[in-house]
Amino acid sequence: MTKNIKILKVGGSVITYKNKDSELNIHVVKQIAKDIFLWLRKNKSNQLIFTAGAGSFGHPLAYKYQLNAESLQKDPFGFVLTTTNMQNMANRVAKIFHYFKVPLFPIMPSSIFMTNKGRIISAYIDTINEALNRGLTPFLWGDTVIDRSHTFRILSGDQINPYIVENLKVKELYFGTNVDGIYDSDPLKNHDATQIKKINDDNYKSILTSISESGNLDVTKGMRGKVEEIHRIKVRPLKCIIFNALIKGNTYKALSGQKVGTKIKFE
Template identity: 35%
Template sequence: MKIIKIGGSLITDKDSYKTPDTHEINRIAREISKGINSDRLILIHGAGSFGHPLVKKFKLNKKSTNKDLFSILKVQDSVRELNRLFKDSLNKEKIPAYTIHPSSITRTENGEIIDLELNTIRQALKEGYIPLLYGDMVLDTKNRASVLSGDRLVSFLAQELKPNKVGMATTTPVLDKNNQKIDLITQTDLENIGESNSTDVTGGMLNKVNELLKTRAKSYIFNAKKRKALEKFIKGKNIGTEVEYDDKGKKT
């Protein structure tokens, strides 16, 4: 099994509010379709400009017990819109993507997952679907709602479902201070890893690396703007920056 996250910066224009990159959405769906084989696959996508700017505007990433219910619903509706665009494009390419809305199956406590209903995902896989999840706003026992990033979903699902490979497709591999690609990153060399240059409430590249440090499966962050990179990754090629598992990287 593979778990792959498609970054919000690939499928949206992250600097323009709620702007899908339809051309890239369709190209990525085609690459997934060409790459896919009998290996099981779970897809997750980020929120891009359909999530981060609204969360920031409504301050929904802060601790508070009285977040406005309608603001939370607005963010959920917005990320669902992006999910629908991506799902439709995947289905058009004959990929049986089956959306599982994280907000319907997850609770967090202070942002940490305490329940996530895995049997729905397992059953969807069993029936031959490709479960499709995404960065969402979910119920939180202490703060009414919390932002659950697609990056966290990747590491949580990897821990539970034990895929043999994990990929985070975004617009760049991990770069060093000279802007050169890092081939292998470990817990000890995180100094040059920052957040995102765009509006991003979930920690950008640093969060991605931190989540993958907790992931035992072989894990890669790569640039899927490069033609055929995603297709090759799905077919089994290792590309981008490998993130080495480190049990000291465990946050949960």
Template identity: 30%
Template sequence: MNPAMLTVIKLGGSVITDKSKPYTVRSSNLKTASAALAKLYGEGYDIVLVHGGGSFGHPTAAKYRLHEGGLSPEKVRGFSETRYWMTKLNTLVVEHLLRLNVPAVSLQTSAIAVNSGGKLSRISLDVLREMLARRLVPVLYGDAVIDLSRGFSILSGDTLAARIAVELGAKSLVYVMGAGGVYSKPPGSPDARLLREIAENDVLTVGGTHGVDVTGGLREKLAEAFYAAKNGVRVCIGGVNFIEKMVKGEEAPYTVVKA
């Protein structure tokens, strides 16, 4: 693995699924993202892919209120169901990559990460490192995980991607989201403009998300993005059509996160 050629890419749940329709994939976006990853892989990039839950994970996790914790029979059932649906979505993502000869391998997030108090407590990246050393593309995802104090809780893909990028010393971290970047006001507002750069002390009006999202939406994404940027990772947030340009640092309409 060459850190200078290592990129961590987070595909937002709203990009690859229709969050207004439970268990519905946005096939065109998934194909676009897969094609970009196939090209980057062919050019020698080492890739870790993380995807969100979208309309697969979030509705079930919200139904059982897993973010609140607890060990009741209902919570145990909810953990199991959420894991099932995330595995289904992950299989579809891996399938799209395999069609393009990308050696994608599913890596179950809840098998390598543990939360405490709703926050990531520890993660083992040994297997992931060995996969990268063999030119595999690990595919992880936001997941319901064991929580040492609450029983169960949610580990968002945004947090997972940032932690992996920092611990592996990745060159870049790319957040792909449906809005195509960070805006001065909620996208769709008459005077909303795409912010080409964003720093932690910038004053923003950050809008909510469409559909059900139990992971904190854009606010959490920005917090994780700033964390990675402060630790030397080049971080970008943008749309699915600009994945390659964000990874390579080329000019395009997306947001660059400054430390």
């Protein structure tokens, strides 16, 4: 049977309350877990790798201890506090998914990834592949990791996903966010913002200049960083959907191929 493997990354602003320290948006996590269960049940060939942003479990601590700063030496205590808090988030998310009969398998990124100057240089991803072979749903998240040049560094889920895509040859990526897709300005601040329905090789550069970065306390680059990381992926053709995961049923619709959000396709 040919596997239909997809990667779904849900933003920290979706599954957590980003303005409240370490608080999970339980209602939304339940919605997403149910949608994933329904999609997995729809066809036995369907398989998913689930990743999540750090949200309020990771960004405030990473900011406090300057874990993404250019300084070579960082506080090891700040590192362990942050990565342990991310494990706490992962365990809470996993329990909700297990209630909905999704075999979510947390894999701690700080234990399998190493970076140099913030970019992945090594990873043990056989665990992810073998988990899929055994019918599990691998779960990774934005984390702090050991960095060869800067002691510790933040590893965003938006960088983890491309690495997995290239190594496992996945051709479909899905991003659940707190807005309906990509806009020419921040729709949460500008009510006149216009949604961009499609991004491709022809309009990528012009659209990138208009995409705003996140306005929240976010030590990654928000939406612009997400699109840039997608474009760096070497796998072609590559299909990505960016959609609003706060809306009930949208995760199922996106994974099932129904029209939601912004479609990105690079040939």
